[in-house]
Amino acid sequence: MNAATKAFLKSAYKQYYFRQGNSLEFPDKIQFREFGYIPFGGSMVRHLSFRNPGEAVAEILRQTPSSVYCSNAIYAAPALPMEEKGWKGAELIFDIDATDVPTPCKKGHDIWYCENCHASVKLPSGRLRKPLKCRQCGGNTAELHGTCEVCLDAAKDHTIRVVEFLAEDFGTSPSEVKIYFSGNRGYHLHVFDKKFDLLDQQARAEIADYLRGDSLPVPQSIASALRRRLDDSEIANAGWMRIIGSFIKERREGCSSTLQKLVFDAISSRQALIDTSVTTDIHRVFRLPGTLHGNTGMCKKRVDSMDSFNPNVNPVVLNGEQVKVNVKFYPQFSIGGFSFGPFKSTTATIPTYAAVSILTRGFGEVA
Ligand SMILES: [Zn+2]
C-alpha cells in the first residue's frame, strides 16, 4: 500500500467516524474492557483501555485505524498484560462466516491467484486447497473468497438457527441476543444472558459442539436408537433428539429415504456452523459495533430484523465519490447493490465504497 492509497483510505474512514461517531456502540462497563486497533498498513495494537465512550471516539478519530476492537471480557485491569488483567467474565459470542457454511456456489466464486503474475484459477470446491506455488511463474499464491447472495443467505440462516437453539435449549430470550453483520461475510451474535458470563473455555466448547451437532453420534446409531422409539410413537422432548424426532415424524410418511438419511437431513437442516475457536476464546477482542471492517469498509451493523436486512446494501456507509484506481487484478464483486469488475491490469473509476475492498487487500493503488 503506497502513501497516497493509505492517505485516501484514512480520509474515507475518518469522514465516516467524524460524521457517524455517535453510531458507534460501546458495551457497558467500558472502563473494564480491553480495546485494540489495527492501523492501515500496520499490525494490531492491544491492551488499551478507555474511561468512557468519548475518550474512545477521540482516539479512533486521532488514529483513524483500519479496524477497531473491544473485548467481550471484563477485566480488573484491562491495560495490563494478559496474565495480569484479572479476568472477571465474558459475554458469550458466536461468529458465523459464509466461508464456513458449505454452499454449492463456492466453486464459482472462490479462487486462488498468484501474487506475482496475478494468474487466477477457481477453487474446484470450497474445501480444496490452493497450490503452494503458481504453476506458471512459481510465485506465491493466495485464496480470495467471494460472496454471493446464496452464501450470505446461508450465513443468515445459520445465524437464525443459533437464536433458536438459545431460546429452545438454553432458555435465552431472543431479546437478550444482539445480532450484528460482521462487516464482511457473516454475523456476530453477542449474548447478554448473565448465566453464560463466567463459563470457561471448556464449557463454551461444549455449547459450540452442541450447536454444530459435532457431539452427536453418527446418523446410523441415532437411526437405530430412534427406530425402536418411533414405533412407540414416542419422541424425546428436548435437544437434538426432539429436533431429529419431529423432523422425521413430519417427513417419514410416503418418503423413500432411509431413516439414516432422514437423520442426516434433520441434522443438516438445523446445525449452526459457528466458528468454534471464536466462541471458546475468552480473551479475544471483537470488532466494535458501528466501526468499519478493515478490508471492506462496511460497517459492523446491528441487525434488528434478519428478514429485512440486506448485507450487500445496509452496511455500506462509506461515500460514493468516484475514485480512479490502478487495479492489478480483482474478480467480479458486488457491493452497495452494484456489480464491479472483473479487473485485470486496468485503471477503473469506481465509488469509494467499492474501491476500499481492492485497495485494502493490496490489489490496487489510487491512480
Ligand atoms: Zn504466477
Ligand SMILES: [Zn+2]
Ligand atoms: Zn456463494
